[in-house]
Amino acid sequence: MVKEGIVFGYKIYKNGNEVDKAKVDVIAKLPHPTTVKGIRSFLGHVVFYRRFIQDFSKIARPMTRLLEKDTPFFFSQECVEAFQVLKKKLTKEPILFSPDWDLPFELMCYASDFAIELLAVVYAFEKFQPYLVLSKSIVYTDHSALKYLFNKQDAKPRLLRWVLLLQEFDITVRYKKGAENLAVDHLSRLENPHDSVLDKKEINETFPLETLNVVSSCGDSSTPWFAHFTNYHAGNFVVKGISSQQKNKFFKDVKHYFWDDPFLFKICADQVIRRCVHDHEAVDILKACHNGPIGGHNSLNYTAKKVFDSGFYCLTIYRDAHDLVKSCDACQCQGKISQRDEMPHNSI
Structure with missing residues (x-):
C-alpha cells in the first residue's frame, strides 16, 4: 500500500501535502556569497520573486549595504542571517503555490558559457512535461537563433530529433539578454567554494608484503581488462605460463601504459593520456x-x-x-x- 508520493511537485501523505524537497534542494544548500559579485548575483535572483516576499528591502538591507561604493567587504553575522531568511522564504509554500492553468507557463533557460542552450530547453521540457504538455509555454532565452529553429529546413538529424520532441508542446520563444534573465543567470553560475577542498586523510601503510602493488585476478568478469598491465607497472609482476608470442605482444602493449596510484593510464595513438x-x-x-x-x-x-x-x-x-x-x-x-x-x- 502506497502511503505517500510525489504529485505535480508536491509530496502527498496522510497529514496533508508539502513541497517536494528535490525542487528546492539547490537553493536550500546554497552557501553564502563570498564576493560582491556573488551578492549581486544572489540578490538579482531573489529580486525576481520580491513581490512574494514581504519586507524584502528590510531583510536584504545588510547585504545591499555591501554593494555601496567604497564599502569594505565583510559578510557579517547579520548578513548571514539575512541570507538564510531569504533562502527560507524562497523555498516556502507561499512562493511555490499551485499554477493557474489558464495562464501560459514561462520557462527561463540560460546555459551560461559552457553548455548547449537548445539542449537545456529540451531537458527542461522533458523535466516539466506533466506541467507543460497541454499548456501554452513561453521560453525566454538569450540564444536568439532558437526562434528560427522550427522553420529550419536543413537541420542536422540531432537537431531534428530535438525539434520533434518539442513539437508536442505549444511553445513561443522570446529573446531575453542574459543580464536581464536574473532568475536563471544566478543558478547557471553557482559555484561552491567547498567543492575543491579535500579532506586530509592519513595514508594506510600497513599492507602485507605479498599483496603490495598487486591487482587480484580471479579470472571472472569483475577482473579489469588492464589487470596485467597494472601488476607490471605497479609491482613489476609478469604473467606466468604464457607463450613467447604472447609475452612479446604483452611487452609491446605495456609500454603504452603507466601507473599513477591509484589509476592506470594509457598513452593513446593521438598522444592523449586517458584513464583506463x-x-x-x-x-x-x-x-x-x-x-x-x-x-x-x-x-x-x-x-x-x-x-x-x-x-x-x-x-x-x-x-x-x-x-x-x-x-x-x-x-x-x-x-x-x-x-x-x-x-x-x-x-x-
Missing part, C-alpha cells in the same frame, strides 16, 4: 555521455568519441556503446531513419 576504466564505471560514463543532461542521445561512434574526449579509455568502448544505443528507448523511437526503412519514391 572497466565494468560498471565504464557503463556509467557511457550513460552520462549518451543520455545525461548534456548527452544528446548521439550515435554509437559519437558517444564513444565523447567518452574519449572526457579523458577515459576502455578496450570494449565501441561494443559497449553499440549495446547502449541499441537498448536506448529514446534512440529507437526518435533515431534517424535508415535508407532501408525509407518509403520508396514513386513517380506520379
